Every structure is written in C-alpha cells, then in structure tokens.
Amino acid sequence: MPVSPSLCARVGKSDANGVLLQEKFGDAPKREDLVILVPKRDDPTAQIFVFFPDEAKVGVKSIKLYAERMKEEEVKRAIMVC
Numbered sequence: 001m002p003v004s005p006s007l008c009a010r011v012g013k014s015d016a017n018g019v020l021l022q023e024k025f026g027d028a029p030k031r032e033d034l035v036i037l038v039p040k041r042d043d044p045t046a047q048i049f050v051f052f053p054d055e056a057k058v059g060v061k062s063i064k065l066y067a068e069r070m071k072e073e074e075v076k077r078a079i080m081v082c
Helices: 005-010 021-025 060-072
Strands: 038-039 049-051 077-080
Touching: 049 060, 060 077
Parallel strands: 049 077
Antiparallel strands: 038 049
C-alpha cells in the first residue's frame, strides 16, 4: 500500500523533536519504515509507538510482531494507522 499523498506533502516539515521528516524517512518512505516512538510531553518515560502497517487488513501475525516490539522496548501504548 503506498504512502498517502498528504503524508508525502508533510515530509519536508519537522517532527516534534525538530528533526526534518525528509531527513529521517527520505523522499519516498515505505509505510513499514515510518514507525515512530514518541515520548509524552510531560512524562518522557511514558511513550507511544505509531505503526503504519503495509497490509490492507492487519492480521494476528502483524499484531504479534508489533506487540513483541512493544514488549522489548517496554512501551505499553501504540496506534496503528491503516
């Protein structure tokens, strides 16, 4: 599944940490490369993953992979953008 044009239009902008998204992800990012780990503003120890699955319908296998990554990095919250 291709990356949405609206996301591509924002690639030149900065993320919350001031890092240019184009520097971070390149000109034509793949959805699976867009995984972001964001700390909460008032509590940097509370973090959230933002996953961009490539499949049209996310299955159990993908969710288990995401859950394993969250467990490894001790992150308890996530968002999947389909």
